[in-house]
Amino acid sequence: MKRKPLDWIVLSVVIVIAGVVVMLSFHNTATLARGLNLNPYLTAGLVEILFTSLLFIRGRQRATQRNVPRFLTAGYFTSLAFVTGVNMYGLYQAHAIVGPIVGLAISSAMWLMESSLVWLWTEAHKPHKKSLREIRREARREIKEEKLIQWIEWERWEARKPDLDLIRAAREAEEERKRVVGDGLPEYFTREPVKEIAAEPVTTVQEPEPETEPKHTAEVVPMRQIGFRMEPSPKTAPRFQPNLEARAKAIQKAEELMEELGRIPRKRELMEQGLTEHYAKVAIGELKSRETQ
Structure with a gap:
């Protein structure tokens, strides 16, 4: 498999952090060896060479997907714990509170980057395989979605029916109407509605009468003027159609x-x-x- 630039960058970071751990451990191991009346350089060199060798061998086996025996894993973590303890002891001499924390953080960072490097070289290109917990979580989410969909469909089905509050209000209004109308309706509501008739005026053109000789007509005196009582004649409605x-x-x-x-x-x-x-x-x-x- 072709390596990407990211793989080589992570490898460089792992090497740098491992170098820092080895140098700190070398100095602190030498300091501890002096306190134990041992050869500081021999003791420090032995410890650091052992740790570096186990780190390289185990990391290479894991990165190339080869067999990693248990004794190799046990030896690596034992040497890592010893180196971490030595670093925490040496940094404790410099600062009683921050020193041990820094020593533990440096060793943890080296282990994290070493594991990340192995993952990038072996399993980063593989598709993610869901765990049983993830499968169970997705199944529960799908079940909740199905229940929610059923609830929404039921709500829509209920919404298509007449509203219960509206039915109660209509029933009360109908009973009130029956009670009021039971005593009878006023005359205004019982009369027949007047039909509306639409009509439009029609203009008629009166033809001119032919000219005739003027006739002498007698003057008619209204009967009202001579003492008779007469009812007014009704006016004819205009012609509509x-x-x-x-x-x-x-x-x-x-x-x-x-x-x-x-x-x-x-x-x-x-x-x-x-x-x-x-x-x-x-x-x-x-x-x-x-x-x-």
Whole structure:
């Protein structure tokens, strides 16, 4: 497998951190060896060579996906623990609180970067395999989604039914109406509605009468002037006739709207098309009479 620049960068970081750990350990091991009356350089060199060798061998085996025996892993972690302890002891001499923490942090960083390097070289290119915990978590989430979808569908199904509060309000209003109407209706509500008749004035052209010789007519004196009581004669209403053309146009427009809607249009819908309230009623009545026929 071709290595990426990131792999080599992480390898360099691991080498640098391991070098820092080895140098600190070398100095601190030598200091500890002097306290134990041992050869400081021999003791420090032996410890550091052992740790570096185990780190390199184990890291190489893991990076190349080869067998890593248990004794190698046990020896590596034992030497790492010893080196970490020596570093914490040496840094403790410099600072009683911060020193041990820094020594532990340096060794932990080296172990973390070494593990990251092995992962980048062996398993970084492989697809993620879900663990049992992740599979269980996804299954629970899917179950919650299914339950939520069922609840939403049920809410929509309930919403298509008449509202219960509206039914109660309508029932109360109906009972109140029956109670009030049971005592009888006033005359105003029982009279027959007056039919609205639409009429338009018709202008008549009076032909001029032919010229004739003037006739001498006697002057007529009104009877009222000579003492007789007369009732006023009723005035004749102007001559009107329905506007058949407007009626036909209204019915035609109502038929077109009926074909578009698939039902008899309402008065408000016809009035939105430009018809007056009267012609809208006329058109609706005509369509209803055709359906009954």
